Amino acid sequence: MDREPVDRDTWEAWHRAVYGCGAWERACRQAELLVAWHDLQGFALGGSAVRAGARPGPRVKWPWRTGPFTVGLLFWRAAHDTGVLVDRATLVDALRLCEPAATALAAGPVPDDADLHWAGIGSVAAVAAVGRVVRAHLADGEQQFAVTLGHRARELRATPDWDRGDWQTPVLLARRAMGRTDDLRAAGAWRPTAEERSAAGRTGPDLERVTARTPVPADGPPAWVVRAARVARLGPALTAVADRLPGGADGRPGPLAEVLGAAAGACAWLSTGADELAREWEWERERGSSPDRPADPQAWELAQVPAALRTQIEETEQLLGAVGVFLWQVVVSG
Structure with a gap:
């Protein structure tokens, strides 16, 4: 549902009450899970796919070394802009922020406790690259409604093949x-x-x-x-x-x-x-x-x-x- 804008302090307080941490930390935790699953499927995010069924682990290199943080920023921003908990941001809303016409993430509201100048977090190149992560989760997850970050993370934590x-x-x-x-x-x-x-x-x-x-x-x-x-x-x-x-x-x-x-x-x-x-x-x-x-x-x-x-x-x-x-x-x- 559409929500009235909320001030940053109230929004952050919601996250501390529900998750015991701020919105940015929560977004990064959940994003790391999404990226870890994506890597395990055999996708090298910076280029070609690795061998199917392989466990890439440290061999998968993020060209800009920022993949999980940029994914986290996508969901932080989607939640911030709609006034909901990070876990309630939808994958579709996050993907919209990856479109070429979208404003660069680093140019809009950003977390107070994130250093986005490090290695290009939120840059146009980084956002374009992590779009494939969100698309992979949209293709793999349940499809009958607008899947949220929290729903997808819970689905992954209950999926026994990893x-x-x-x-x-x-x-x-x-x-x-x-x-x-x-x-x-x-x-x-x-x-x-x-x-x-x-x-x-x-x-x-x-x-x-x-x-x-x-x-x-x-x-x-x-x-x-x-x-x-x-x-x-x-x-x-x-x-x-x-x-x-x-x-x-x-x-x-x-x-x-x-x-x-x-x-x-x-x-x-x-x-x-x-x-x-x-x-x-x-x-x-x-x-x-x-x-x-x-x-x-x-x-x-x-x-x-x-x-x-x-x-x-x-x-x-x-x-x-x-x-x-x-x-x-x-x-x-x-």
Whole structure:
């Protein structure tokens, strides 16, 4: 929606409240993620593509050494000009700033804390070159609405085909830990102690509450935000239980502690995203809407929670459901 202009101090305060940092720092963090994904796809941004499937890493050279910062400046400027959070700037708005007829970024409003004279950040050549980064993300992401920077970043962090979105590995490790522990118990190599059975009995109901999908109040946050938060909050609780359990003679965690620790690791992959979603929803409800256009949880959810993240939430919930069954088996095994 169109928004009234906001003063710079208020706009910056919004970012510190939601993300714990200023708008420029947030823009650079998100831009670095977009550029890292782009590089990994096999594109050398300064020229020809590298071998498909290669992991370029440091071999990919930015001719002007400013790629991530210029991408960050695109989104900072798009958000600044429309009076929204950086994460709410759309990829289309950022791409418009790359058009030949657009005013040079360095000639317009710029972040107070950015040295744009270093190596040509925001120059015409730099902006023209990073346009292909934004186009690549537009072509790869969800297409049914105007994709925002925040939506695309969350989509990348929930995409398992690269290391920054590899949430499936901790889920797999947790399932393998349960399998090993079941094998040990079946072979008589591990019998849960009274302390372990007690811990399993106390922890099981916590998992049930997370996986029960209790209806969300109509005036509460969107359902996916609540589900992500429930999973993320469970991680530290599982870690605390695992840390209190006795370890093996070799100093390593015991079988039950290993399972709980691995499950906590899977939950941790949702921690940052869940917190940010909750704070963004509060911003939308309190400041991003208006009396005549109140925040719509379903519409907001569609625009802010990508399908990849929904899959991550669902599969982590399914893991926790399996851990709950495992804990019940531990309780009755004595």
